Amino acid sequence: MTTFATGLGETMQVSLGESITMTARAQPDRASFLFPDGSHHTFAQTNARVNRLVSALRAQGVGRGDRLAVFALDSHRYVEIVLAACKLGAVYVPLNYRLRRGEVDVLTARARPTAFFHELRYAEMLEGIGEQHGIPLVLALDERPGESTSGYEDLLATGSEAEPPVVAGDRDVVGLAFTSGTTGLPKGVLQSQRMMKAIVAEQVIEFRMLPEEVRYTAAPTFHITGVCQLLAGVSYGFTSLVVPQFDPQVTLDHLAADRLTGIFMVPTMISTLLRLDGVHDHDYERLELMYYGAAPMSPNLLRRAMDTFRCDFLNAFGAGTEAGLQALLGPEDHRRALAGRPELLGSIGKPAFGVALRIVDDDLREVAVGEVGEIATRSDMLFDGYLEMPEETAEATRGGWFRAGDMGYLDENGYLYLHGRKKDMIVRGGENIYPVEIESVLAEHPAVVQCAVVGVEDEHWSEVVRAWIQVADGVEVTPEELAAHCAERLAKYKVPAEFRLVPALPINASGKILKRELRDWT
Structure with a gap:
């Protein structure tokens, strides 16, 4: 063993x-890895490819502590880059492929990567990014039509399959994931090998994984949920279906053909799946567990899913980017709910294995059972701080407990119930949206005097974005114009679904917009 x-x-x-x-x-x-066309890579093939990538990157001068940015849909190549970073002692930087160029520039400037991997579908948008940010190595992951190789595959061809020496330990940062991607200073979450290993082990235990399985996670690889479930397959030896991005029909085809034993989806994906033709025509005999998270699931949707797929269900909750899995409502609880405890379906369960969880007030004092407070946790799954943001790190981990701003309460039996968020973050289909990002973009429009963005409940998305706009006197603007303005500057999922134009917004004595009142406006 290397010392x-x-x-x-x-x-x-x-x-x-x-x-x-x-x-x-x-x-x-x-x-x-199993692919939609039925082909696959073996573990031996995957390891050989990872070793070649490590060797080739070292020859390019990439080493311990260097950062590898990835802007791409899910693929085996994406996972290979993550694994190569782990072997190199480098840091992979997953970027949300829905971001616009301006958003990517903000994050790239913060990350300062040595290499930038992207898919050709984004080449035009990313044109010149290497020169702009001084990135020595910019490579396309996939092939152009009619070509047999890509920049990535050409790089692999120069590497050796020999097993590289181990150079990284638990203290090394392996992931740099950003919680925000537009205006303002984004938070870069430092994720160590210790953290990632703990999340992988936690998922193997709590998601009841076995080596003989075939599982699919619809969470994208740029999310820690997605990448850690793929790493769980790599670590524990089960097969993972890899699809570029969630496709409801492809997912249903694999479920109906009894290829999958377990699947993770967010509620909006489950809702979409249940609307497909033929979804009720199968027995899903091999499917043992459907687990969900990232956003609330309505009891009605959950019951429809349980009636259709007739497998065990599990609800996973956590501030994943910074804290991994925090609580879960297991299959036994779901069965209890159907047997006469329907209120359990409104819960997110009990603390996960190895997680210390408290409900606290603003002074970090534990509140009484049934009283609403902020969820605070400690575990081996916690992040190592925010990149170059010591004050924000200190506040989030004050008193030795991590707090993400989620509010909730514990009942007398120890079940955890969510009660909104301390901050105004909106969760749309599992994607976190920060209102200040959208408000900053709207404020750039000449017709906008004041604006406020809030989340409103939605049956399909859980929440959608609504923007309240006070328009300048004598200026005319339409919701369509405002939507186009946002679409040019923001990822599609951040563009408000609704624009409400009003003469004035509610404000307090200090001039602060009262969002709590806006949430009651219709």
Whole structure:
């Protein structure tokens, strides 16, 4: 075993990058990744490709601590970059592929990557990004029509399949994920190998994974939920279906053909699936677990899903980017709900394995049972701070407990119930939206005097974005014009679904807009 200069403790650790090596040795011919066309890669093939990428990147001068940005849909190549970063001791930087160029520039300037990997579908939008940000290596992951190789595959061809030495330990940061992507200073979440390993282990335990399974996570790889479930498959030796992005018909086809034993989706995806023709025509005999999270699920939608798929259900809750899994409502609780405890379907369960959870007031004092407060947790799944933001890090971890602003209460049986958010974050279909980002963009429009963005309940998306606009006197503007203004500057999912034009917005004595009143306006 390779030794470290940082002490005996790290020499005894197993790097996250070694997980693919160990699985490839134990199960070389088992499929690591299954693709929609029925083809697959084995664990041995995946490990060989990762090693070649590590070797090729080292030859390009990429090493420990360097950052590798990825702007792409899900693919085996995406996971290979993550695993190569783990073996290199480098840091992968997952970027939301829905972002616009201005948003990407903000994050790239913060991350300062050494390499930038992207798909050709985004090449025009990303044109010149290497020169603009001084990135030495910019490569396309996929091939152009009629070409047999890509920049990525050409790079791999120069590398060696020999197993590289272990150079990273638990203290090393392996992921830099951004919680926000537009105006203002985005928060870059530093995710260590310790954190990622803990989340992977937690998922194996709590999501009841087994080596013989075939699972699919519809969470994208740029989300920690998506990447850690893929890493769980790599670490534990089960097969993962990899689809570029969630496709309800492809998902239904795999479920109906009894290829999947487990699947993770957000509620909007489940809702979409249930509207497809033929969804009720199958028995789904191999499907054992459907687990969901990232947004609230209405009891009505959950019951429809349980009646249709007739498998176990599990609700996972967590401030994933910074804190991994925090609580879950397990299959047994779902069965209890159907057997006469329907109120349980409104709960997000109990603290997950290894998670200390409290409900606290503003002074971090634990509140009484049934009293609403802020959810605070401690576990091995916590992040290592925000990039170059010590004050924000200190506030989020004040008193040794992480708080994401989620409000809730515990009942007398220890079940956790959400009660909104301390801040005004909107969750649309599992995507976090920060109103200030949209408000800043709207404020740039010459017709806008004041604006406020709030979330409103929606049966399909859980929440959608509504913008309240006070228009300048004598100026005419339509909702369509405002939507086009936002669409040019924001990812599509952040563009408000509704624009309400009003003579004035409610404000308090200090001039602050009263969003709590806007939420009651119709």
